[in-house]
Amino acid sequence: MTTTSDPDEQPGTLMTDEDYGALRASASLWAGTSVLITDQRGQVLVEHVDYLNTCLLPGGAVDKGESPSHAAGRELQEELGITATVDRGLAVDWISADSSSAPPAMRFPGEILYVYDGGTWNDHQIAAIRLPEHEIKAIEFVEPARLPDLMSPRDARRALSALRARINAGGAVILEHGLPIAPTVLDSTGVLRTVRTQHHYAFRPGPVPDGLTVRQSWGWLFAPDGRVLVLLEPDTGAACLPGGTPEPRDHDDPVATLVREAAEEATAQFGEPLFLGHLTDHTEPYARVRYAAALTTIGAMRTDPATSRTYTRALATPEQVLELFDWGSSAADQLAAVHQAREHLGLPRAAPRPFTELTDPTTW
Structure with a gap:
């Protein structure tokens, strides 16, 4: 049996189009997106939502036929009332099917989650945020070291990895369960895992x-x-x-x-x-x-x-x-x-x- 990773390339002669399509569909994953936004002090925007007891970065599911970057921009509009172009990736995270606490009825197959750079927002941009009537209860800018206290462990790891990638300026990083497969010096030393001392002198x-x-x-x-x-x-x-x-x-x-x-x-x-x-x-x-x-x-x-x-x-x-x-x-x-x-x-x-x-x- 011969297979291919290119959908435009014909599968091997021992596999029918139907079989090949079924094989690829069996390996399908959900796709999600999130946006990392900081204020001018380097604090990270998190959302308090009405359906979880942990916080999230802005973002959500990628709809059928939608690109991840378009989904990120759409979620900013829906959740924060902000229209913005999202065109810089920070991280791509692979999440296995057996790592989620999702109810069995969801049949969670695993997920690929794209993290985009929402930039550094000034006071005027923050004042323009408008929350929807439901889903998002509040937003907060928090010290990066507080993310593990507010988010699920995997979400916090992903957010910190993406923030380090942005500071490191080395391009988007590949993550597995929130951790980079090729750690940088910022990752290996755990930069931003402890609260930065405020020296507003x-x-x-x-x-x-x-x-x-x-x-x-x-x-x-x-x-x-x-x-x-x-x-x-x-x-x-x-x-x-x-x-x-x-x-x-x-x-x-x-x-x-x-x-x-x-x-x-x-x-x-x-x-x-x-x-x-x-x-x-x-x-x-x-x-x-x-x-x-x-x-x-x-x-x-x-x-x-x-x-x-x-x-x-x-x-x-x-x-x-x-x-x-x-x-x-x-x-x-x-x-x-x-x-x-x-x-x-x-x-x-x-x-x-x-x-x-x-x-x-x-x-x-």
């Missing part, structure tokens, strides 16, 4: 005022291609820039703090740093300073003596790095200062591309 480009103690010194450290070094914690998946808290041996020198911390955390060395500015919180008498510099070397990986962690080191654009933090509206001001420093250093503006893990020593 005002960014000020000027020097630290007298009387304010420097509590933290972090650096935007550039590779020659315009990307920056970001560190991912192995036990939490949390992201941080190289840097840390001043110690007495730094002698009240924030640059000395940055040099020491970058060496301890990432075995990284860099050239002359440029001062970007500082962050302040009106409730605390402290300042958090930020620098930019060009990386010169990355040494062999080793454990940070202060935390006993071995960080995962990766390069990404400054914009991609910001998506791993919850820094509020002041993040845009800091990002502008970062790019001014990058231009001063004579480095290009990097286009989005997949995060690159740094495992071997490198010299630039």
